[in-house]
Amino acid sequence: MQMTDSREIAADRQTVWAALLSADVLKECVPGCQEMTGSPEDGFEATVTQKVGPVKATFKGAVSLSDIVEGESLTLSGEGKGGAAGFAKGGAKVTLEDLPEGGTKLSYEVDAKVGGKLAQLGSRIIDGVARKMADQFFERFQTTVEGPAEPEEASDEAPEGEQKKGWVKKVFGG
Amino acid sequence: MPKDHGIGASPKRREDIRFLTGAGNYTDDINIHGQAYVHFLRSDVAHGTINSIDASAAEAMEGVLKVFTAKDFEAVGGLPCGWQVTDRFGEAMQEPKHPILAEGKVRHVGDPIAAVVAETPEIARDAAEAIVVDIDELPAVVDMKAALAAGAPKVHDDLTSNLCYDWGFVEENKDAVDEAIKNAAHVTTLELTNNRLVANPMEPRVAIGDYSRGTDEHTLYTTSQNPHVIRLLMGAFVLGIPEHKLRVVAPDVGGGFGTKIFHYAEEAFVTFAAKVVNRPVKWTASRSEAFISDAHGRDHVTKIELALDADNNFVALRTDTHANMGAYLSTFAPSVPTWLHGTLMAGNYTTPLIYVNVKAVFTNTVPVDAYRGAGRPEATFQLERVVDKAARELGVDPAELRRQNFIKPEQFPYDTPVAVSYDTGNYHATLDTGLKMVDYANFEARAAESKARGKLRGIGLAHYIEACGIAPSNLVGQLGARAGLYESATVRVNATGSISVLTGSHSHGQGHETTFPQVIAEMIGIDESQVDIVHGDTSKTPMGMGTYGSRSIAVGGSAMFKAAEKVINKAKKIAAHLMEASEADIELADGQFSVAGTDKSVAWGDVCLAAYVPHNYPLEDLEPGLEETAFYDPSNFTYPSGAYFCEVEVDPDTGAIDILSFNAADDFGNVINPMIVEGQVHGGVAQGIGQAMLEHAAYDENGQLLSGSFMDYAMPRAADVPSFGVDHSCQTPCTHNPLGVKGCGEAGAIGSPPALVNAVIDALHRGGYPVEHIDMPLSPSRVWNAIQSVK
Numbered sequence: 001m002q003m004t005d006s007r008e009i010a011a012d013r014q015t016v017w018a019a020l021l022s023a024d025v026l027k028e029c030v031p032g033c034q035e036m037t038g039s040p041e042d043g044f045e046a047t048v049t050q051k052v053g054p055v056k057a058t059f060k061g062a063v064s065l066s067d068i069v070e071g072e073s074l075t076l077s078g079e080g081k082g083g084a085a086g087f088a089k090g091g092a093k094v095t096l097e098d099l100p101e102g103g104t105k106l107s108y109e110v111d112a113k114v115g116g117k118l119a120q121l122g123s124r125i126i127d128g129v130a131r132k133m134a135d136q137f138f139e140r141f142q143t144t145v146e147g148p149a150e151p152e153e154a155s156d157e158a159p160e161g162e163q164k165k166g167w168v169k170k171v172f173g174g
Numbered sequence: 175m176p177k178d179h180g181i182g183a184s185p186k187r188r189e190d191i192r193f194l195t196g197a198g199n200y201t202d203d204i205n206i207h208g209q210a211y212v213h214f215l216r217s218d219v220a221h222g223t224i225n226s227i228d229a230s231a232a233e234a235m236e237g238v239l240k241v242f243t244a245k246d247f248e249a250v251g252g253l254p255c256g257w258q259v260t261d262r263f264g265e266a267m268q269e270p271k272h273p274i275l276a277e278g279k280v281r282h283v284g285d286p287i288a289a290v291v292a293e294t295p296e297i298a299r300d301a302a303e304a305i306v307v308d309i310d311e312l313p314a315v316v317d318m319k320a321a322l323a324a325g326a327p328k329v330h331d332d333l334t335s336n337l338c339y340d341w342g343f344v345e346e347n348k349d350a351v352d353e354a355i356k357n358a359a360h361v362t363t364l365e366l367t368n369n370r371l372v373a374n375p376m377e378p379r380v381a382i383g384d385y386s387r388g389t390d391e392h393t394l395y396t397t398s399q400n401p402h403v404i405r406l407l408m409g410a411f412v413l414g415i416p417e418h419k420l421r422v423v424a425p426d427v428g429g430g431f432g433t434k435i436f437h438y439a440e441e442a443f444v445t446f447a448a449k450v451v452n453r454p455v456k457w458t459a460s461r462s463e464a465f466i467s468d469a470h471g472r473d474h475v476t477k478i479e480l481a482l483d484a485d486n487n488f489v490a491l492r493t494d495t496h497a498n499m500g501a502y503l504s505t506f507a508p509s510v511p512t513w514l515h516g517t518l519m520a521g522n523y524t525t526p527l528i529y530v531n532v533k534a535v536f537t538n539t540v541p542v543d544a545y546r547g548a549g550r551p552e553a554t555f556q557l558e559r560v561v562d563k564a565a566r567e568l569g570v571d572p573a574e575l576r577r578q579n580f581i582k583p584e585q586f587p588y589d590t591p592v593a594v595s596y597d598t599g600n601y602h603a604t605l606d607t608g609l610k611m612v613d614y615a616n617f618e619a620r621a622a623e624s625k626a627r628g629k630l631r632g633i634g635l636a637h638y639i640e641a642c643g644i645a646p647s648n649l650v651g652q653l654g655a656r657a658g659l660y661e662s663a664t665v666r667v668n669a670t671g672s673i674s675v676l677t678g679s680h681s682h683g684q685g686h687e688t689t690f691p692q693v694i695a696e697m698i699g700i701d702e703s704q705v706d707i708v709h710g711d712t713s714k715t716p717m718g719m720g721t722y723g724s725r726s727i728a729v730g731g732s733a734m735f736k737a738a739e740k741v742i743n744k745a746k747k748i749a750a751h752l753m754e755a756s757e758a759d760i761e762l763a764d765g766q767f768s769v770a771g772t773d774k775s776v777a778w779g780d781v782c783l784a785a786y787v788p789h790n791y792p793l794e795d796l797e798p799g800l801e802e803t804a805f806y807d808p809s810n811f812t813y814p815s816g817a818y819f820c821e822v823e824v825d826p827d828t829g830a831i832d833i834l835s836f837n838a839a840d841d842f843g844n845v846i847n848p849m850i851v852e853g854q855v856h857g858g859v860a861q862g863i864g865q866a867m868l869e870h871a872a873y874d875e876n877g878q879l880l881s882g883s884f885m886d887y888a889m890p891r892a893a894d895v896p897s898f899g900v901d902h903s904c905q906t907p908c909t910h911n912p913l914g915v916k917g918c919g920e921a922g923a924i925g926s927p928p929a930l931v932n933a934v935i936d937a938l939h940r941g942g943y944p945v946e947h948i949d950m951p952l953s954p955s956r957v958w959n960a961i962q963s964v965k
Binding site: 056083084086087113114115116117121123124 | 465
């Protein structure tokens with residue numbers, strides 16, 4: 001299954017780029033992510049729990065970054081093994097461009113592949129699940145990078161807002 | 175009046191009492207004291223190199239007895255293939271090794287990599303998850319034509335290509351066929367796919383291995399259609415266990431449909447492992463596991479050309495087929511697209527020139543082998559589809575085009591140009607019966623009525639032939655079979671006259687326990703309740719070849735008949751002695767031996783008692799006891815045939831098909847139990863409708879099985895099939911077996927798919943949508959898309 005889409009993010013390209021390389025951001029944004037450790041250089045180790053139709057499984061796997069063109073584009077590839085549930089593999093080629101009116105356009109091409117019981121039992125719905133996961137990932141990524149949009153929203157979701165602020169601080173040392 | 179007992183009567187199936195009340199004894203019902211359980215870790219990629227298997231964590235888990243990998247099977251053979259096909263050029267087919275557990279490479283999703291034997295099934299499953307397998311995934315080949323392209327990834331590195339064989343039949347006819355097609359007045363061409371199927375018997379496969387250190391005896395309990403074949407293949411070729419130390423038991427088996435003929439890795443595994451761990455080892459397949467480990471069926475891609483002269487006579491037929499073998503050769507896989515398929519391409523017709531080319535191809539999919547009909551449905555489907563298309567192109571009635579080209583009743587025995595000789599048949603009679611059953615003459619009025627409601631009504635006909643009663647051993651030996659195909663029976667008369675028939679046939683839904691006693695009861699004139707059938711245990715029955723290919727009554731029944739004849743002949747000698755008469759004057763009727771022309775008689779039971787209590791007995795001429803064995807090897811196949819009619823209504827807005835009626839007029843020769851025969855036809859037609867409308871084993875381009883559960887693999891349900899019309903009054907008895915029977919087990923699955931597809935295509939044409947073909951399954955979306963494509 002393959003798909004392409006793009007988002008406009010209200011942050012400059014360097015901010016978006018830095019967020020893409022952060023284990024904390026990835027953990028925040030990968031739907032169902034329980035754990036994410038590592039670094040852009042050595043790759044990340046991830047634990048993700050997902051349900052595809054009747055199959056619910058915890059996938060342990062590696063996420064690596066490749067084809068890095070500093071500040072412009074990279075490819076995120078992941079492969080997770082879910083034991084008896086089978087495996088899931090996926091990649092996203094992400095490209096960043098400055099928007100004329102400020103902000104950054106993030107474009108992505110995603111492809112995903114499943115095998116074993118996931119394919120056997122869940123193939124009918126896997127395209128929908130993958131699309132939803134990709135949408136969720138970039139939705140959360142956008143929210144995380146942009147930070148809380150409105151003050152009242154921030155107070156509604158105080159812990160999440162705190163976390164987001166915390167990340168921005170950490171990255172920019174502020 | 176119908177008979178109430180013996181041959182031709184319809185007593186209810188006696189085995190159903192135990193099946194319907196939960197008193198059956200299936201393999202999974204068997205539990206042996208101290209048994210352990212095995213779970214197979216199976217590949218979830220279709221093709222890959224195994225770099226390493228680390229089972230240390232699994233082996234350290236409490237309750238795990240041992241983790242097996244290919245290393246444990248180094249001294250053991252691979253699973254043998256039971257049929258060698260010789261290709262067009264005189265070379266043997268390419269035959270790769272089929273290991274018990276994957277060696278170095280995995281070749282399909284479901285290929286077993288390792289096996290955990292543990293105290294409980296749950297521990298075995300958990301431990302399998304703890305095994306770390308490092309596999310480098312390789313590109314998979316799924317599409318057959320892509321698999322044959324230059325540079326395609328090879329399923330087996332040690333073979334020259336993915337081509338198993340390139341078979342031509344009849345090779346000497348090739349040029350003449352090409353010439354006839356070139357010069358024909360009309361040629362009809364059709365390209366079609368015979369969809370891939372999963373057999374899905376109600377009972378998944380189960381195997382239990384047991385080993386006795388005291389006697390050095392192995393026992394395998396397994397869900398098999400042919401326990402003696404499994405004993406021979408596994409004992410002689412895989413594990414090296416002599417027959418007298420190996421017992422194979424196939425108790426009640428809940429449906430086979432072909433997929434339980436074959437010798438599987440799990441059977442050899444549990445037998446082997448039981449000795450290694452010195453515990454009985456049990457394996458029960460889950461339904462998910464069955465989808466990726468039971469041999470699949472069909473999967474042919476064919477181009478067929480039918481040439482006709484200016485008078486619409488068939489003059490030549492040429493076919494080009496790619497047949498999927500999957501990743502390994504299952505036990506009888508090579509025979510299905512060749513000798514069980516090419517030899518049937520004459521159908522019911524007098525086509526003088528036929529050439530069949532079949533390329534069998536290895537792919538990274540589950541092995542494909544015989545499935546109800548095995549080769550004959552593939553032959554019938556393409557032939558009956560192309561004949562229908564020819565009738566449409568020529569503007570003639572499809573029934574009349576068939577009738578014109580039928581072999582005529584007076585032409586039997588009829589030698590076809592594809593090596594077989596039909597002994598009897600009357601295709602005109604079955605066609606006429608079918609036409610009456612469906613009220614063909616008034617179809618147009620019904621079609622008009624449907625049209626008024628906005629629906630498209632169509633009628634489809636298929637006339638099939640099949641070769642059953644498999645098979646003459648000397649013939650199949652010449653064709654590459656590595657086994658004989660006789661059958662055996664022992665008729666064991668007990669001291670007070672009841673009888674146990676020990677048969678090499680195996681019943682897994684066919685009703686042998688009911689029909690076989692009907693034959694014995696008829697021959698002797700005793701009540702059927704006095705006769706029991708023993709089957710499915712190599713320690714009890716003589717060496718027999720099992721049940722498949724609609725062979726049980728024709729071959730197994732004939733063996734039983736021959737053994738019963740021997741018993742009766744001996745009993746007549748005893749009766750003659752008891753009545754002090756000449757053996758030549760003894761007659762047997764209604765369970766009484768009498769002396770012709772006198773009122774002297776002695777009952778069956780008294781003769782039997784004399785045989786076992788030989789106080790007054792001709793001991794100098796005759797051995798005591800009354801038990802005889804016969805082996806019967808048929809001199810020819812049997813050739814059931816029939817006319818199948820399907821009437822449908824298609825909704826042009828949705829593509830949905832409603833089957834309005836389905837009628838079958840079969841010629842099965844003599845019929846032992848009409849009710850059971852009708853049940854066999856019902857089941858076969860339901861499976862054929864499943865193939866034609868619903869079922870499809872779909873793989874993605876990476877070799878992942880997408881329809882791997884009953885959520886996505888659609889089995890026919892009661893609401894999908896109509897009430898069937900079944901007739902078997904056209905009977906041309908088989909000339910070469912003593913019962914005159916032909917077999918009925920597969921007919922329904924053979925004749926029904928082309929009848930249904932022909933009906934739908936007819937409906938579309940009548941509705942103004944000139945669609946020439948839709949590949950099965952005819953789902954609403956496929957039908958709707960076909961309609962859109964010609965709008």
